[in-house]
Amino acid sequence: MAPILSIDRVTKYFAGLTALKEVSFDLQPGGIYGLIGPNGAGKTTLLSILAGSIQPTSGTVVFQDRNVTGAKSFAMAQAGIVRTHQVPRPFRALSVLENVEVGVRFGRSQGSAGDLWDARRILEWVGIAHLADAPSVTLSVGDQKRLELARALATRPSLLLCDEVCSGLTEPETASVLRLLRKIQDAGTTILYVEHNLKAIMSVSHHVIVMNFGEKLAEGSPEAVQSDPSVIAAYIGRTA
Amino acid sequence: MNGAGKSGASARPRFAFAVAPLLLLAVLAALPAFSLGPNTVRLLFVTLVWVTISIAWNILGGFGGQVSFGFAVFYGLGAYTAALSVNSGVNSILSLLLAASVAVLASMLVGLPTFRLRGPYFAIATIGVSEAVRVVMTNVSMTGGASGYRIIETRPFHQLEHFYAALALAVVAVAVSMQVRHSKFGLALIAIREDEEAASDLGVNPYRTKLLAHALAAALTGAAGGVFAQYAAFIHPQGVFAFGIGVAILLMPIIGGIGTVWGPVIGAVVYGLIQEELIASFPQLHLLIYGSLLILIVLFEPAGIVGIARQIVPRLRARMEG
C-alpha cells in the first residue's frame, strides 16, 4: 500500500546548529506512530516541519504522492496534515465552539456545505460538548488538550500530528486521551505522536521511531525498540 | 493587548441589540427636519465621517489585531482622489467610489511588504509609511503641494446633501462591520488576532486575510475622505495627511472599545464631541486629553468604554431588580 507520508533526508540548520540531520521514514495510512527521543533530539523540530510551522533546510516531504516540502502550515492544513500544540493555544476571545469552527471552516473541507463534521458533533465525539459555549480560557488543562484535538480534527485531516498530548495530565486523564487517539485512528486518521511519557506512547503506538541528536536512531515495534541496546544507551546512559 | 470581542451568545436579549441601531438611524435621518443650525449639522457631519473611519480601522486593528498608525494615508488619498475627480467632471457618487478604489490600491502597496511583520514591528512600519507619504504629498505639485487643493464649485452647496452622504456611508460601515464580525472572514480575523500561528495551523491564510481586511478598511476610510473633501471643498496635506489624523483614527476605536462593533462608533462620537466642543475652548489641550485617555485605557480598562459599560450595566440591572 502506498505510504501516506514519506520524508527523505529532511535536514534543518539553525544558525550553525544542526537540529535535524538527514531524517527519512515512511508512514503507512491508518497507523499510530510514536516519535520518541531524549531532550533536544529534534522531535518537536521534525513535527513542526511536517506541520509547516517551520521550513526544512533540505530534504523532501511527500504527502499522499504530492510534494509539500516547505509549504506553510495553512497550506498543509488544507492538504490534510494538521498539528496540535504541546502547550494548548486556544483562541482566548472565542468560545470552545467557535474555536472548533475555525477548523471546520478553514480546514480541508473549507467548510463546504453538508459536511458531516460540524463543530458540535466533533465536540461530542471528543467529549467536551457540555463546554461548547464556555469561553475557552476557563477550561481545565485536560479539556484544553481535548479542544486542541477537536480543533485539529475539525479540519478533517488524513494525518494528525500530536505534540505531547498527555504531558501535564493525571493518570486517568492520560488514559482517556489515549482512548480518544485510538478512536480517531479507527475513524481512519493516521497519527504521528510525539511524547515524553513513554508508557503512554508504548501502549498506543503500533510502530515507534526513535530520534537522538537530530538523527533517526532506530525504528520498529514498541517491543523491538525497548530492547534495542542503542536506544537504551541513548536514554539511560551507557551501562557502567 | 488582546481584543475584547464578546464571544458566544451574550446574555443581553438580542432584540434590544438589533432594534437600537435602527432607532438611532431613524432619529438621525429625521434630524434635519428640525431645522438645526448649520453648526450643529456640521458637528453631526464630522462625527459621522469619524464613525465610518473608526469602524474601518477597527476591522483591521480591532478584529484582526493589526494596529496601524497609517490610516491617514487612505483618508488623505481618498480626499484628494475625490477632489480631483469632481474637478474633472465626475459625479460625486462615482468620485467616492474612485476615492475608495485608490485607497484600496494604496492598502495593497502598503500591506504587501508590511504584513510579513508582526505586531509592534507592523505598527512601527505604518508610522514610517504614513510619514513618508505625508512628506511626498506635501511636495506633489499636481495637487497644489503644500498650499492645498480646491474643488471648483459647479453646484450650489447644500449642507444636508453632505450630511446624508456621511450618514449613508456610516450606515454602510456599521452594516459591513456587523457582517464581518459574524462571518467566516471575521472568525479568521479574530483567530489571527488571538494567535496568528495557531490560526495558520488550522488552515487560515493570515497574509491574505490581513490584506483583505486592510483593503476593506481602506475602502471605507478613502470614501470617508472623499465625503469630507466634497464638504470642505479645500484640502491640504497638513490637514488630511497629518500625523494627528493617524493618531485620532487609532484613538477612537481604542477609547470606545477595540474589537467590538459598537465600540468604535462610541469612540468616534466621544472623539467628535471632544474635538468640536472641548478643543474649541481649550485648543492646545487635545493631545494631552487623548494621550492621558490612551494611557488610562491601556493601564486600567483595555476594553474601553464598552468594557466599562459591560461591568457597570449588569451591576446597575442587579441593583434595580434586587
Place this chain on the structure above:
Amino acid sequence: MAERHDPDRLLEAEDLDVAYGAIQVVWGVSLHLNRGEVVSMIGPNGAGKTTTLRALAGLIPVRKGRIVFNGCDVTSEPAHERVRHRLCLVPEGRQLWPRMTVEENLLMGAFSPPLRVKAHQNLDRIYQMFPRLAERRRQACGTLSGGEQQVCAIGRGLMAEPLLLLLDEPSLGLAPMLVDQVFQMIGRIAAAGVSILLAAQNANDALLVSRSTYVMETGRVVLEGLSEELRTSDHVRRAYLGVAD
C-alpha cells in the same frame, strides 16, 4: 515530625507543588540533603526534574509546600535573594550570556554584593581549577564548544561560593567522553566540600557519583534510596523505558 532544626540538614523541601500557569508539573515532591552530600535526581525527561530545581532556585513560584535552606525558610524569596544564602543553580542548557566573554560570565557569578569584593580572588581559584577557562577568558561564550560552555556554567556557579550547587542536566548534549570528564569534575567539587543536588537523565553516571537518589516520574518521586541499591534495581529501567509493570 520534630521541627527541631537538625544542624547538618542543609536543604529540606516538603510536599512541593509546582505549575507553569495552568499546567501543574510537580506533584507533592519532598526531598532533603545534608551538608557535604551529593544527591541525584533521575527520571525520564518530562519527569519534572528541571521544574523542581527551578522551583528550588526561585525561578518559578511554588504553589504549595515549603523550602527550608540552611535553616531559613526561603519558600517565598525571589531567585536574586535566594542566591545570597549561597544556593546556586547551574541551569539546564547552561544559559550563559553568549556575547559576553568567559571572564565576564564568571564574574557575574559573583554579582550579589557580599561576593563582589572576593570576585577576583574566586576568579583565580576557578581558573586554577579549570585551566581551559583561563585560556579562553577573553573569548565570547557563544564561541565555546558544548563541553567548555558546561565547564564555564559550573565555574560561574562556583564563583558564588555555594553551600549547595543545583546542577541541572550537566551532561546534556555532550559527547560520551566529555560526559565522563563532567562527572569527574562533579566528584572533585563534592570532595572540596560543596553539596550538590544533581538532576540527570543519564542514570548510571548519576547513581555512581551520588550517595542517595530520588527517582522521579511524571512529576512525582516514585522511589528514593541509597544509590548503590538503586544501581541494580530493575525499577529504574522500567521507570525509564515505560515497560509495562
Place this chain on the structure above:
Amino acid sequence: MSAVDLLNLLIAALLQAGVYAAMSVGMTIIYGVMKIVNLAHAGFLMLGAYFVYELYARFHIDPLLGVLLAFPVFFLIGMSVHWVLVRRIPTSDQPTLTSLLLLFGLWLVLQNLGYVVWGNSDRAILTPRTLDVLQIGPISFPTVRLVVFGAALTSLGSLEFVLHKTWFGRAVRALMQNSDAGRIVGVNVERTARVAFGVGIAFAGAAGGLLAMIYSFSPDFGGPFLLRSFVVIVMGGLESFAGVAVGSVILAVVETFCILVLPANYQPAIAFSLLVLALIVLPEGVAGLWNKRRRWA
C-alpha cells in the same frame, strides 16, 4: 563631484552619524533590557532640547554644560516614569502592543506639554559657536557640529565604559541576553530595569540637547528624529551598541548622499522609506534574526 566635495559630504555624514548614535542609544538600552519600543523617546528628545535651551536663554549656561546637566535630571525623570507607568504593564521577551500604546500616549502628553509651555513657534540655540566654521585645508568643519560630534562620542564612550567595566553595566548586558540567567546570579531584574530605563531617558534628554544645538526645534520636533532612531535600531541591531554605531553611519551616509539625487524637501522621506525597507528585509527586525537563532530545539 570633485573629491573634495565627496570628502566634505562624507565628513558631514560622519558628524551626522555621531548625533544619530547618541540619539538612538537611549532607545536601544530600553529595548535591549525590557523589549519595550519607547515611542515617548521623541517627547524626551524635545524636552531635552527645551531644557538646554532654557538653561542657555535664562541662565546663560553653555549648551554643552546644559547637555551634561540633562543626564542626571532626565535620569530621575526616567526612573519616575518607569515607577509610575511602565512597571504596571506585563513584561515579556517580545515587544508588546500594550507597551507601544502606553508610551505612545505618553508621547502625546509630552508633546502637548511642550505646546502649552513653549507654544509651537520654532526656537534655536544661537551661540557664538553656531556659525563659525573650522577650515582645515579644503575640508570645512562647522564647529558646532564638531562639538556635538565630540559630545556624542564622549557620551557613547562613557556608556561603553559603564557597560563593560561596572557591575551595573554587566547586569544590563546580561539581562539583554538572558534575564533568567541574570536572576539566578542575583540580579534584581525589576530594579535594574528601572535604572536602565532612567539611563535610556537620560540619553534621550541629553541627545535632545545636542540636536537643539544644530537644528531649530518646536514641540513636535521629536517625531522625525524618533523615526530615524527606529531606522538606526532596526538596521544596526537591537541587542548591541556596536549595532547602533553601524546603523547611524548607514542612515547618515544614505541621507547625506541622497540629497544629490533627490530634492532636499524629500529628505525626511528617505529615513522613513529606509525604515520600512529595513523592517521588510529583516522581518520582525533584527531581533527576529536573533530569536530565530535562539529557538532551535
